[in-house]
Each structure stands twice: as structure tokens, then as C-alpha cells.
Amino acid sequence: SQQGEEDPQALSIQEGENATMNCSYKTSINNLQWYRQNSGRGLVHLILIRSNEREKHSGRLRVTLDTSKKSSSLLITASRAADTASYFCATGTSGTYKYIFGTGTRLKVLA
Amino acid sequence: DADVTQTPRNRITKTGKRIMLECSQTKGHDRMYWYRQDPGLGLRLIYYSFDVKDINKGEISDGYSVSRQAQAKFSLSLESAIPNQTALYFCATSDSRGYTYEQYFGPGTRLTVT
Numbered sequence: 001s002q003q004g005e006e007d008p009q010a011l012s013i014q015e016g017e018n019a020t021m022n023c024s025y026k027t028s029i030n031n032l033q034w035y036r037q038n039s040g041r042g043l044v045h046l047i048l049i050r051s052n053e054r055e056k057h058s059g060r061l062r063v064t065l066d067t068s069k070k071s072s073s074l075l076i077t078a079s080r081a082a083d084t085a086s087y088f089c090a091t092g093t094s095g096t097y098k099y100i101f102g103t104g105t106r107l108k109v110l111a
Numbered sequence: 112d113a114d115v116t117q118t119p120r121n122r123i124t125k126t127g128k129r130i131m132l133e134c135s136q137t138k139g140h141d142r143m144y145w146y147r148q149d150p151g152l153g154l155r156l157i158y159y160s161f162d163v164k165d166i167n168k169g170e171i172s173d174g175y176s177v178s179r180q181a182q183a184k185f186s187l188s189l190e191s192a193i194p195n196q197t198a199l200y201f202c203a204t205s206d207s208r209g210y211t212y213e214q215y216f217g218p219g220t221r222l223t224v225t
Contacts, residue, residue, distance in 0.1 A: 088154070097161065097207060098144070098167075104153050
């Protein structure tokens with residue numbers, strides 16, 4: 001069973017717009033990570049947020065975490081065509097180093 | 112990521128055949144993972160290994176086996192391949208030192224079972 005589910009499943013925006021995708025999960029976590037996957041290729045780590053953090057920034061990325069709602073959001077500001085990819089959240093639980101991935105959001109940025 | 116390599120990159124095999132997928136890493140990481148990816152289902156964990164003598168089943172280990180030949184090598188075997196094992200398979204590594212939790216993925220192996 002999937003721990004995380006992303007919403008929306010697919011998103012299409014114009015270059016320069018912001019993209020927001022959400023991740024919901026089911027159990028208590030130690031950390032939540034976001035990964036990007038270009039078509040058919042390996043995943044690349046984007047950002048990690050720990051359970052005691054509420055917001056984190058990295059370049060054009062902003063991640064928020066609401067542990068009371070068991071949800072996280074990833075905001076990509078000023079999107080570019082190169083941001084076109086699938087984005088996955090992955091949750092890690094305390095005491096383990098295994099992660100459960102969500103189903104992903106497919107983002108398409110139109111030039 | 113060239114630090115994590117997978118062979119083969121593509122493989123077509125027949126039902127009932129035994130097949131091995133190999134993963135090597137030069138990152139010096141102690142933890143290694145095997146995932147499969149199916150359309151619409153994200154990544155699912157097959158097996159993971161925290162060191163050479165520590166191997167654990169993931170959520171979908173049935174029909175698969177693994178071998179951690181060295182810290183740098185982690186192989187996934189399908190003893191008798193079946194069509195529903197057609198998928199994209201990824202190897203990943205992480206480092207228990209520093210508590211960064213980040214995983215580094217290989218380029219994937221696209222497996223088709225006919």
C-alpha cells in the first residue's frame with residue numbers, strides 16, 4: 001500500500017507560473033523528501049523536510065509540512081520548461097532508513 | 112547518476128526464465144535498495160540492505176531474491192520471471208553517516224517479460 005499520495009496526478013502550466021503539488025500520507029513520519037524524475041530516468045533528490053520543521057526553501061523550491069494533517073506541499077516558483085518531470089514525495093519513519101514513495105504528480109511546463 | 116550504475120539497461124526475457132539485475136555504486140554508501148516502478152503506482156520497495164550481512168524484505172518481495180556480494184554491489188534476481196514483473200527497476204543507495212536520508216538512484220533497468 002502506498003504511504004503517500006500526490007495531488008494532482010497531472011498538472012499543466014505556462015512557463016513563469018508557479019506549480020503546487022501536494023502529498024498526503026498515512027502514518028507518523030520522521031522526514032519527508034521530494035524527488036524529481038525526468039521521463040523514464042532515475043529519481044533525483046530535491047529537498048528534505050524533517051518532522052519538526054514546517055517550511056523549507058531551496059532555490060525556487062518551497063516545501064511545507066503539516067504533521068497534524070499528514071500532508072506536505074511542494075511549490076516551484078517561476079517554472080521553466082526544464083521543470084517538466086514527475087515529482088514524488090517519499091516518507092521516512094523514525095528508526096528506519098526505508099522510504100515509501102507516493103504515486104507522483106506529472107508536471108508539464110509549456111514554453 | 113553515474114555513481115550508481117545498473118546493468119542491463121534494457122532486457123526482454125521469456126516467462127519462466129531466470130534473470131539477474133545488477134547494481135554497483137562508487138559512493139561508498141552502506142545502504143542499498145531495489146524498487147520497481149509501474150505506471151500510476153509510483154515506486155515500490157522490493158528489498159533493502161543496510162550492510163553486507165543485513166538484507167530485508169520490502170513491501171513486494173515475493174518472486175524476487177537479492178544478493179549483497181560486497182558493500183558496492185547489490186543484485187536482484189527473478190528466479191522464474193512472469194509477465195506481471197514487467198516494470199522499470201531502480202537501484203538506490205543512501206549513507207547512514209550524517210543522517211541525510213537522501214537516496215541516490217541509478218538510471219534504471221527496463222524489464223519486459225513476454
